[in-house]
Amino acid sequence: MKKLEESMRVLITIIIALMIGVLAITLTSKEPGIAIKYFFTGPFSSAYFFGNMLAASIPLMLTGLATSIAFSASAFNLGLEGQVYFGALCGTYVAYELNAVPPIIAIIVVLAVSFAAGGGIAAISGYLKSKWNVDELISSLLVSYTLIYIVDFFLEGPFKDPAAGLAASPYFNKKFVLPKILLPSDLHIGIFIVLAIIILFSIIMKRNKFGYEVRITGKNFRFAKYAGIPVKKVVIMAMFFSGGIAGLAGMIDILGIHGRMIRGYSAGYGWNGIAVALIARNNPLLVIPAAIFFAFLQSGANVSALFSDVTPEVARIIQAAVFYLVTAEGLLFFLKKKRMEKGQT
Amino acid sequence: MISNFIHTTLVMTTPILLAALGGMFTDLSGMLNIGLEGMMLASAFTSIFVANATSSLLIGILAGLCLSTTLAAIMAYFSLSLRANVFVVGLATNLFANGLTVFLGVSLCKSKGTLLFLNAPKLSNIQIPFVKDIPFLGKILSGYNALDYSAIILTIICYLVIFHTPYGYHLRAVGKDPRTAISVGISVYKHRFLAFVLSGLFAGLGGVALSLPLKIFVGGMTNGRGWIALVAVVLGQGNPFGVFIASLIFGASSAFSNMLQALTDISPKLLLTIPFVITLIAMTVYAIRSKKTYE
Helix, strand or coil, X not given: CHHHHHHHHXXXXXXXXXXXHHHHHHHHCXXXXXXXXXXXXXXXXXXXXXXXXXXXXXXXXXXXXXXXXXXXXXXXXXXXXXXXXXXXXXXXXXXXXXXXXXXXXHHHHHHHHHHHHHHHHHHHHHHHHHHHCCCHHHHHHHHHHHHHHHHHHHHXXXXXXXXXXXCEXXXXXXXXXXXXXXXXXXXXXXXXXXXHHHHHHHHHHHHCXXXXXXXXXXXXXXXXXXXXXXXXXXXXXXXHHHHHHHHHXXXXXHHHHHCCCECCCXXXXXXXXXXXXXXXXXXXXXXXXXXXXXXXXXXXXXXXXXXXXXXCCHHHHHHHHHHHHHHCCCHHHHHHHHHHHHHHC | CHHHHHHHXXXXXXXXXXXXXXXXXXXXXXXXCCCHHHHHHHHHHHHHHHHHHHCCHHHHHHHHHHHHHHHHHHHHHHHXXXXXXXXXXXXXXXXXXXXXXXXXXXXXXXXXXXXXCCCCCCCCEECCCCHHHCCCHHHHHCCEEHHHHHHHHHHHHXXXXXXXXXXXXXXXXXXXXXXXXXXXXXXXXXXXXXXXXXXXXXXXXHHHHHHCCCCEECCXXXXXXXXXXXXXXXXXXXXXXXXXXXXXXXXXXXXXXXXXXXXXXXXXXXXXXXXXXXXXXXXHHHHHHHCCXXX
């Protein structure tokens, strides 16, 4: 029954958000009929659009997973934007340096480096929280702002490809780029890596001792402490894994699509990942459909912008509306109450 | 040179201080509003856009405040009535304001980059007669715009309201011990709602102070000031003058970053990290000194 209510709530959320999207399109478009048609059907109209939609969902799945791990331990990791970006820079640099190494080994090393870089950054906030009770929500965000500037500095200066017209790193060895699966779209085998990571963490969170400790710490901190769970360590580790997965999100996107690091390429992955985790109610497996839904909103807007006069930015309004609506724990409760009041009168 | 630095510091302090004063009311009521950044951004866009369209500063400012206060009221409604987690609603507010301003910028102004509003009336700097002629001090005390002066005046008013009016006592009671407040007949709901509305007004003014003097809007132009303001709220410990001093430190770090950008060859990207690093250090030092253990 609770499950049913929960899914009803998500469904209502999605319907209201889509209605807001339709409204925004209607208000700004001269040909709303065509724009709305392409918004809903566009991503499914060809292998190209469909593949690109799935490709766009890959980093969101990981940032969604990253958020859900930190949130499960009641740690708010708001530094995802910086962790994604910094993890990608470190990984790209190593990929560039490992030019002569066999691809399989290079890719594994590169992903490990991105994981460690993103995780290390997030663990700082976890440490400050455990040691001195510095609010991790704000500290992770401040570190993230700092890192974004530092990464931009490298992309505009020391690590810039002089031949590139924009702020971007040089390309690394083309053999490291992950194979595509649905040409001519951007979809790459990174999606299988990501699905494997999600399943792995889903098992860890449900069955493993660490996952158990994280959940207890998140649900009831005092109880966890009295039960002998090393809560400080658990919070630091949860932040580390969260940041590490964010770092992977940045790097897999680079390995699968770009082949080099481009300034600002990942803007929004972190924030949208938070929304994805909220829709998924912090359940790692539900992160998969939630991320695809978010990618659908963006792809629908992009396709619609190609064939009509709407701007792709309309997706950001709808995404924000979804974010708003999923926050309202009592939304369905509120609707029920209204219905009851109506029934009485 | 020193007087210039102090002058820039005070100008950079204004938006942070205004937003932080607003955040302080929600903090005192026991529910910190982390949506300040989004409210500032929404107001920054709306105020300059409307001021440009109507050629009236007043209408522009009012329009900006209307939107930021509406966002605050929505936040209050979601977190107080719909039982949403106040942090998560705050994040939603930030994301929504970011999306909305970019969307409106593209649909209304047909541009994604820096939006120029050249028809907007100028928010002129006020030179105080006689004071402005004093050497050194004249530069420090005079030549700010109306918003800079009002930020200082509002700090004093907030102090009086919080410590010397019944409303202030009630607000602090609600934040310190909601159960007792209810038992003596103070409405927790009303005070928290009002605190959110006030935070919307103040954060809105902070946003106006960003866009109106420059006559431009850039997507995400608040650039973390709403978050830095939150740290100022925490460091200020519920006292408007404490909030003022904390905001001043962050204003000074921004001014310092600006000065180095003008005077040195160091990459501006690296210099732009200074305010965030200083804020992080200030926050950590505060936490260490207050010696609260994590529980």
